[in-house]
Amino acid sequence: MNERLTVLVVDDEHPVLITAAAVLSEDFRVLTATNAAEALRLMDRNTIDVMCTDFNMPGRNGIHLLREATARQPHMSGVLVTGHAEYLEKRDKYEAQGLYYLLIKPYEPQRLIEIVQRAAESARLKRVMSSLTSELGAWKRVM
């Protein structure tokens, strides 16, 4: 990765937010927000590669936020952090659909980095694919 990708961490628990941001700051450019509204405002000014959000937050929950965010920036990848183990069962399904990656709280910090890296890789690939597709379109028009 020659360019530093941007991760937006969203969590209403301040201690969790700042420590997660610190853990990710080694490998990424990290932005933080304590709720969905603040996160979406940040998205207006920044291109986000990975959004890593808590599920349970006052106001819009993590899934709603991810939907809204992907609609605004389609190349972005999502990581949903939740304390509800029942989401584990659906993890494979969500990951296969490329909707978002799931992380169960409390997680190993190393695991957080790995998942965000995987999500970032997928975001980068999506971006490459889309640029290739548009290049292909341009070539078609030329020929």
Next chain:
Amino acid sequence: MSPVVAEPGAAEQLEERASRLFSQHQQEVWRRVDRLLAWLMAGQWLVAIALALLFSPYGWEGKARGGEWHLHAAVFLGGALSVIPIALVWRRPGTLLTRHGVAVCQLLWSALLIHLTGGRIETHFHILGSLTFLAFYRDWPVLLTASGVAVVDHSLRGALWPESVYGTPSPEWWLLLEHTVWMGFLDGVLILSCRDAVREMREMARRRAVAELASECEHQKTRALDHALTELKSAQEHLIRVEKLAAVGQLAASVGHELRNPLAAVRNAHAYLSKRLARPEELAGDARVPQFLALMDRELNSCARIISELLDFARESPVSLQPCPLRPLVEEAMGMVPAREAVRVLNQVPEELPVPLLDREQFRQVLINLVQNAVEAIPAGRAGEVVVRAEGGGGEPLRVRVEDDGGGIPANVLPRIFEPLFTTKKEGTGLGLAIVATRVQRHGGTLQVKSEPGRGSEFLIQLPPATARAA
């Protein structure tokens, strides 16, 4: 008795039971009289032998054969008359054959004794005595058999050997008639009394049957009730177990959830600090290092608090009541609550309040919880007041109030505040008021709350006079 009769088939059941009880009683009477008469037979034998030895020689003197013959009659004939009924009583007690056999032998005994006394008129009374004894059977046909034997004996011996019966070789012709009439008269009286006795026995049996059936019916009902009670109890226990399990599950889930965030933060901080420690040269300049150390300390404390509150709630320690002055206890509790700017905490418990009986440690915790809640109820940034008052005590109920002029409790929240795990605070387990309520209950008291949104809340603890008794 109506419940017995009201059941279908109850009348038949009653008749059947009554006749069974009557038969049992009759059988008991017959066997008892059988035994009595068996003893009488043995006694008569001894008397007969004595008569033969001592009296007969004089009674018959000069009229018939010598004493030797009387003695033989007493020993052998008397022996037969005793042994046969005794054998019957022994082998077949309570039977018809035995009763009539005994009756025949008893009247033959009368005949023998009359003979041994040389037909003396006094001995004829033995017949009347025998009939009376036989009437103990309360079975009138026995009397007829006995009387028949006496009449036949009198007729035959009166014709063949009058001396043996009447003590004279030529008795008057009406003697047999006279004896028969006397006997008939006694028979009449005895038969009437037998019938009365039997009627009374039947009535008794019937009453006993009614009582027995009623008591059995009651007994059955009691058993059914006991059974129902047992079932109810086990169902209740089951329910309580299920509820407890559900509560434990809920509690575990909630506590698990509460612990997740602090643990996640501590783990992240730890991971970050570990990496930083690997490059000590960068440590000094990193502002996050002291920040994260403080954060880890805070979050771990928060985990510890959650666990200890859970333990407090789960622990069912009994209260140990001791005289404990309330005012100093309130003072102590207030000291434990972190002070907040612009919030005044006032102890208005009167000095002269009678000393109540309290579990010091548990009640202190109750006060700390209530005072802390009251302080937290005052919205941040505005002044407020928390007051603890008390009244009553001694012979009256003790009332302790914790009042605040904070934001009040919304009406939709109010009914749920004592539920375990219910909380509106960000940093709360929802166990505080549940613990308070349980502890007040263990003191035999009640906890009530009044609240007006915007104007504040009042928590009222009422302890019964026994607990508030002056020491």
